[in-house]
Structure formats: C-alpha cells, structure tokens
Amino acid sequence: MSTTVDPVDAIEKLPTGIPGFDHISQGGLPLGRTALVAGTSGSAKTVFACQFLAAGILQYDEACVFITFEETPKEIRKNMLGFGWDIEKWEAEKRWTFVDASPEIGDEQIVMADYDFGGLLARIEFAIEKTGARRVAFDSIGAIFAQFADTAIVRRELLRIVSVLRELKTTAVLTAERTAEYGPVARYDVEEFVSDNVIILRNVLEGEKRRRTLEILKFRGTVHNKGEFPFTVMPGSGLEAIPLSAIELEQGSTNTRITSGNEDLDSICGGGFFRDSVILVSGATGTGKTLMVSEFAGACDKGEKCLIFAFEESREQLTRNADGWGLDFPEFERRGRLRLSCFYPESATLEDHLIRIRREIEAFQPDRVAIDSLSALERVSSVKAYREFVISITAHVKQQNIAMLVTATTPSLLGGSSVTEAHISSITDSIILLRYVELLGEMRRGLTVIKMRGSRHDKDIREYTIDSTGMSLGEPFRNVTGIISGMPQGISVEEQGRLNQLFE
Amino acid sequence: MTESEQFYQVKLYVTGHTPRSERAIRNLRAICMNELEGRYQLVVIDVVENPQLAEDDKIIATPAVIKELPLPVRRIIGDLSDRERVLLGLDLIVYNSSRAESEKE
Numbered sequence: 001m002s003t004t005v006d007p008v009d010a011i012e013k014l015p016t017g018i019p020g021f022d023h024i025s026q027g028g029l030p031l032g033r034t035a036l037v038a039g040t041s042g043s044a045k046t047v048f049a050c051q052f053l054a055a056g057i058l059q060y061d062e063a064c065v066f067i068t069f070e071e072t073p074k075e076i077r078k079n080m081l082g083f084g085w086d087i088e089k090w091e092a093e094k095r096w097t098f099v100d101a102s103p104e105i106g107d108e109q110i111v112m113a114d115y116d117f118g119g120l121l122a123r124i125e126f127a128i129e130k131t132g133a134r135r136v137a138f139d140s141i142g143a144i145f146a147q148f149a150d151t152a153i154v155r156r157e158l159l160r161i162v163s164v165l166r167e168l169k170t171t172a173v174l175t176a177e178r179t180a181e182y183g184p185v186a187r188y189d190v191e192e193f194v195s196d197n198v199i200i201l202r203n204v205l206e207g208e209k210r211r212r213t214l215e216i217l218k219f220r221g222t223v224h225n226k227g228e229f230p231f232t233v234m235p236g237s238g239l240e241a242i243p244l245s246a247i248e249l250e251q252g253s254t255n256t257r258i259t260s261g262n263e264d265l266d267s268i269c270g271g272g273f274f275r276d277s278v279i280l281v282s283g284a285t286g287t288g289k290t291l292m293v294s295e296f297a298g299a300c301d302k303g304e305k306c307l308i309f310a311f312e313e314s315r316e317q318l319t320r321n322a323d324g325w326g327l328d329f330p331e332f333e334r335r336g337r338l339r340l341s342c343f344y345p346e347s348a349t350l351e352d353h354l355i356r357i358r359r360e361i362e363a364f365q366p367d368r369v370a371i372d373s374l375s376a377l378e379r380v381s382s383v384k385a386y387r388e389f390v391i392s393i394t395a396h397v398k399q400q401n402i403a404m405l406v407t408a409t410t411p412s413l414l415g416g417s418s419v420t421e422a423h424i425s426s427i428t429d430s431i432i433l434l435r436y437v438e439l440l441g442e443m444r445r446g447l448t449v450i451k452m453r454g455s456r457h458d459k460d461i462r463e464y465t466i467d468s469t470g471m472s473l474g475e476p477f478r479n480v481t482g483i484i485s486g487m488p489q490g491i492s493v494e495e496q497g498r499l500n501q502l503f504e
Numbered sequence: 505m506t507e508s509e510q511f512y513q514v515k516l517y518v519t520g521h522t523p524r525s526e527r528a529i530r531n532l533r534a535i536c537m538n539e540l541e542g543r544y545q546l547v548v549i550d551v552v553e554n555p556q557l558a559e560d561d562k563i564i565a566t567p568a569v570i571k572e573l574p575l576p577v578r579r580i581i582g583d584l585s586d587r588e589r590v591l592l593g594l595d596l597i598v599y600n601s602s603r604a605e606s607e608k609e
Contacts (some may be wrong), residue, residue: 101564110593112582118519119551119563126555148565149577 011222014171016133017055018048020241025216029197034162034172036194038186039201044212044233047083048201049106049137050076051238052173053096055083056135063095064135064140065127069143069293073098083238097127103147111148117157117330120165129169136170141190142177151188163192185217196220199207202228206218206382209349214241230388232351240355242392255454256405258368259302261295264473265432268458269449273430276401278394280424282408283434287445288466291406292432293370295470296405297329300337300368309357309364310342311376312409318342325470334349339364350381350389358396369397373407374424390424412486429453437463437488441478446483447473512536512544512594513573519566520552528567531584539596569593571603 022028029035029052039045053064068076076098077087083461090096101120103482127133141158147156165172174194176186181202198217203210215230231241260279266272273279283289293308300306310318318340319329332338341360348356361369371393378386397404406424425431431451436445448461459477461483482489505562513583529548531565536544551566561570569580571594580593591597 099559100562104562108576109579109581110589112580112584112586112589114524114583115565115567115581116519116524117564118557118566119517119568120565122519122551122555123559123563126559 011219013222014455015060017053017059018239018241019052019237019342020229020231020243021214021239022212023243024229024241025219026222026224029173029220030222031171032166032169033196034165034174034194035178035199036174036186036190037199037201038176038178040178040203043201044231044239045073045201046076046079047233047239048138048199049139049173049175050080050085050087051083053135053137054080054083054238056089057090057095062133062134063097064137065097065099065124065133065140067101067124067136069101069103069138069147070140072102073100082235085211085238094131097131097133099123099127101144103143109219113148113150113153115153117161118336120184121159121161124161125164125168128170134170136165136172138172138174140175140177142187145188151331155188155190158190158194176191200229206385206411209369209381209385211349211382211385212351218250230351232349232355234352234355242351242354242388254401258314259299260292261298262292262471264464264471265292265447268460268462268473269430269452270455270457273403273405274454275403276398277403277429278398278424278427279403279405279430279432280408280428281405281432281434284410284412284436287434287436288471289409289434290318290321290372291325291466291471292434293372293405293407294318294325294327294329296368296370297322297332297338298327298431300332301327303337304367304368305337305365306332306368307339307360307364308341309360309369309371310340311345311371312373313342315340315342324468326468339366345376345380348380350377350385353377353380354389354392357393361400361402362399367502368400368403368405369404370404373409375408394427396422425451435461435483435486437480437483438486439477439490446477448483510543510574512540512571514544514546514594515570515572516546516548517551517558517561517563517566517570518548518567521524525550525567527585528583531587532569532588535584535587535590535594535596539591539594569579571595 012031013025013029014031015022015028017103037045053066056062056064080087087096128136145151145154162455176190178184178186181204185198197219200215200217202213202215204213208447212231212233214231215228216224225243229241229243231239233239254275256275258275259272260266260269281289281292290313297306322329329338329340333340374390377389381389430449430453433448433450435446437446445464446461447464449457462476463474465472465474477483480488480490514536516529516567518528536546549557551563565581567583569584571578578593580590582588
C-alpha cells in the first residue's frame with residue numbers, strides 16, 4: 001500500500017449542501033472524516049451541525065445520526081422547525097436518528113473509576129448501521145466533559161468514537177465550545193485528538209455590530225479557501241456563508257451598449273453603458289441621483305426588466321418622483337418589467353441584505369439593477385464588512401451579465417468623496433460625478449464622466465438642469481475651475497484664452 | 505416494610521467480555537449475594553448485543569448499574585471495585601452506620 005498519491009486528490013470531499021460553505025471549502029467536508037466545528041456560545045454551532053444533516057437528507061437523500069449531549073431531542077426538534085426542518089417527520093422515515101446522551105434531570109449518578117463509553121459507542125454504531133447513515137453530528141463535546149469529570153477518560157473515549165465513525169465511513173461534525181473569539185481553538189484541547197479538520201464559527205462584536213464569520217482553520221491533506229468569510233443565519237433556511245474572496249474574476253466582456261435612459265448622457269458616454277458594467281453615480285443630496293436611477297429604470301419601457309433596491313426612499317416616494325419625470329412605475333410593475341424593493345438599511349444586517357438582494361435578483365432575473373443608495377448601507381456595518389459587501393454584490397451581478405447602477409451620497413455638498421467611492425471605484429466600470437457648482441452667487445449643477453472603461457467619453461464638466469422631463473445636459477463649464485475638488489473658482493475669459501493658446 | 509426486607513431490582517450494563525466487564529459482574533454479584541440474599545433480581549446486559557436496551561436506558565458509560573427498585577432510581581458507573589461506595593449507592597449502608605464509620609476514621 002505504499003503507492004504515492006497526490007495528497008490533494010487523495011481525500012475526497014462530501015458536499016455539505018450548506019449554501020456557500022461548499023465553495024469556501026472547495027467541495028465540502030473531507031469524506032469519511034470528522035471535522036471539529038468550534039465556536040463561542042451563540043455562534044450557530046448547533047445550527048451548522050443540524051443543517052449538515054438536514055441538507056444531507058434534503059439534497060442528497062442521505063440518512064443521518066445526531067448525537068446530543070446538551071439539548072434534548074425534543075428541544076432540537078422544536079428549535080430547528082424554524083428553519084423548515086421537520087426532524088420528527090424524518091425520524092418517522094428513519095432518515096434522522098437521535099442518540100440521546102443529554103443529561104437526565106433528577107437522576108442521581110455516582111461515577112467511579114474505571115469506565116469507558118461502551119454504551120454510547122454501541123448505541124452510535126447501532127443507529128448508524130440500522131439506518132445506513134452517512135452523516136453524523138455530535139453536539140457538543142464540552143457537555144460530555146461536564147457530565148464526566150475525568151478528562152483523561154473522556155478524551156480516550158472520544159478518540160475511540162472518532163475512530164469508529166471513521167471505520168463506519170461516515171462523515172462527521174463535532175461541535176466544541178470556545179471561550180474567546182480569538183484564542184485557543186477549543187476548550188479541553190479537543191483539537192489535539194480530532195485535529196484533522198477544524199472549522200471556526202465566530203460571532204464578533206465589531207463597532208457595536210455583531211458579525212458572524214466562518215473560517216476553515218485546517219483540512220489536513222486537502223485544500224480550502226483561507227481566512228474568515230461572513231455568514232448569516234436566515235429564518236426559514238438556516239446558515240448561508242458568503243464566499244467573498246472565492247469569487248472569481250471570470251466574467252466575460254461585451255461590447256453591447258445599453259441606454260442610460262437619458263439620451264444626453266448616452267452621447268457623452270460614447271453611446272451608452274456597457275451591458276455588463278457597474279456604474280457608480282456619486283453626488284451630494286439633491287443632485288439628481290435618484291433621477292438617474294429612475295431614468296435608468298425607465299428602460300424597462302423598452303423591454304428590459306429592472307430591479308431597484310431603495311434604501312433611502314419608500315415605494316410611494318420613488319413612484320411619485322418618477323411620475324414627476326413622466327415615468328409610470330406602477331404600470332411597469334403591473335407588466336412585470338419593474339420591481340421596487342424598499343428597505344430601511346437598519347432593518348437587517350449587511351449580510352442579510354446581501355443575501356436578500358441576491359435572492360431577489362435570482363427570483364426576478366432582471367436585465368438591470370439599481371441600488372439607491374449604496375452608501376446608506378455604510379451606517380449598518382463596519383468598514384471591512386461594507387467593503388466585502390460591495391465587492392460581493394458587484395461580482396454577483398457581473399457574473400449574471402446584469403448592468404448595475406449604484407449611487408453614493410457624498411457627505412459634503414461641494415466636492416468630497418465617500419467611503420463607498422473609495423471601496424467601489426476600482427471595481428466599477430464607469431463613474432459619474434454630480435456636483436454643485438457655486439458660480440457668481442448662484443448654485444448650479446455639473447456632471448462629468450470620470451471613468452468609462454473600454455470606451456472614449458466626453459471629459460468636459462457639463463452643466464445640467466432638472467425639469468419635468470428629467471435631466472438635460474447643457475454646455476460645458478468653460479470659465480470655472482475647481483468643481484470636482486469642491487472649490488469652484490471663476491476664471492476670466494482672458495485667462496481662458498491664454499490657456500487655450502498654450503496648446504495651439 | 506423495613507430496609508432489610510425491600511426487594512431490589514438491579515440492572516448491570518457492560519460492554520463485551522472485557523476484564524473490566526468481568527470485574528464489574530463479579531463485584532456486583534458478590535455484593536448482591538452477601539447483602540441482598542433472596543431479595544434481588546440482577547440482570548446483566550451486554551450493550552454490544554442489546555444496543556436498543558442501552559438506547560432506552562440512555563447508557564453512555566459502562567459498566568453501569570441501574571438500581572430501579574427500591575426508589576429512588578440510582579446509577580453507579582465504574583467497575584464497582586470500591587465496595588463501600590457501591591453499598592452507599594445502592595442505599596445498603598444505613599445512614600447511621602456510615603456516619604459511625606466516618607467518625608471512627
């Protein structure tokens with residue numbers, strides 16, 4: 001048996017069926033092995049363990065065994081019903097079997113040396129063989145140490161259980177408690193005897209916000225993606241990991257142009273936006289960002305499907321504004337061409353928003369998506385989480401060949417940039433700035449396209465006006481400098497002439 | 505009914521025919537014969553042969569004694585070589601005499 005095999009190929013993986021996890025783990029959990037899932041209290045360890053089994057039943061028709069040391073089967077059945085997992089029904093179908101090792105209340109027990117876990121082992125083997133189970137979950141190790149004081153015996157016996165699970169060719173998940181988010185892998189040094197595969201679930205408090213992340217610390221002898229990945233626990237469906245750095249820059253490129261919804265804008269962009277591009281519109285409040293979103297969505301009048309995510313305005317406000325510019329949103333919605341999805345940023349965590357946005361895109365299958373405004377979401381998350389969110393959402397739409405227009409509100413009225421711009425500017429294909437221009441005691445508005453990937457574009461700063469027909473672009477500002485930096489200054493005609501002569 | 509007349513129903517769970525199992529069986533039999541002559545029923549169950557019984561009784565560790573009668577139900581885990589503690593666990597040492605013994609020490 002001394003054939004040399006490529007260690008990467010040697011270990012097969014079992015797709016868990018947990019959304020996102022199989023991508024991060026590059027295929028799932030190592031087949032026929034035991035993985036330790038460690039996390040602090042409330043880090044969704046039990047949900048992970050249950051979902052591993054539930055997904056096995058639902059997606060791969062694999063029977064399973066759940067060994068519980070902490071909660072009673074009754075409690076688990078009840079708690080998991082909220083995720084749509086009807087464990088009681090699966091038990092009746094012999095697809096889910098509990099091995100109940102939860103502490104018996106009121107039973108007096110005297111423990112003396114010397115003993116083993118022969119009873120538990122026999123029950124586990126019996127349950128696996130009776131149902132042909134392929135997946136096993138064990139929740140949690142810490143609770144066994146609490147029931148039996150002699151840690152040396154408990155460790156020896158756990159090791160035996162793990163090796164039996166392996167002999168029976170089951171893939172198992174063992175949960176273990178951690179005392180700190182960043183510290184030892186687990187209590188009682190359990191990783192020392194089940195150390196091949198370790199997954200850590202974290203629930204970190206970051207700038208007053210809870211943020212759940214999942215990290216694969218090690219998979220012995222096989223590959224996986226490294227680092228922490230955010231995940232969320234959704235009522236009705238369970239855990240969903242968000243594979244951020246796992247996103248590949250593989251989207252193709254197209255030369256197809258689509259209309260921005262505004263003819264003037266199309267002409268200065270060299271004929272419109274690209275079909276698969278992400279466009280950032282940045283401007284202070286009142287510069288017309290929502291108008292650009294509405295005009296962008298107005299293309300659904302010409303046969304495209306558009307989905308708008310609004311985080312600043314309600315459905316009624318959006319509809320009324322659009323009506324003012326001659327766009328009949330309710331009619332578009334009736335025809336199934338448009339969908340408005342309005343939420344307060346504070347109504348959910350950023351990860352929840354991300355998953356909701358992805359689900360709505362999948363369900364509606366739009367040709368174009370608008371987010372108004374992306375920067376409103378800055379306030380519900382930390383900077384790091386926000387950057388990951390932006391990258392994830394843009395990658396997602398690009399993979400689907402969807403044009404996306406996002407808006408960012410600049411914090412100052414004149415000039416300025418926002419966190420959104422800092423994080424998104426390098427991954428957007430086009431950037432349009434809307435700026436106030438103070439000129440001779442008058443507030444005017446200027447628009448410029450500062451980036452248009454893969455195309456020539458007009459480099460002027462054009463004045464624009466907004467009226468009942470929408471946005472109209474005018475002439476470039478010729479006698480003013482410093483608009484973009486937020487310090488507009490008029491320059492004399494003579495100076496302008498002199499500058500022009502310099503290049504003649 | 506006095507203490508000395510109560511009927512004892514005792515189960516002993518073991519795993520296979522290991523030295524530890526044999527030791528536990530031997531120890532418990534000796535105690536029952538000496539202390540409970542004629543008023544006990546002892547059932548020895550091998551979890552390897554009867555995993556469903558182990559499941560029903562929620563056995564984790566073996567050897568394990570379950571004293572089902574007289575109430576309260578008690579469990580004793582280990583190879584039962586510490587005779588005094590087994591007797592205590594089975595309520596076979598009368599409270600007074602156990603205190604008397606500890607006072608002696």
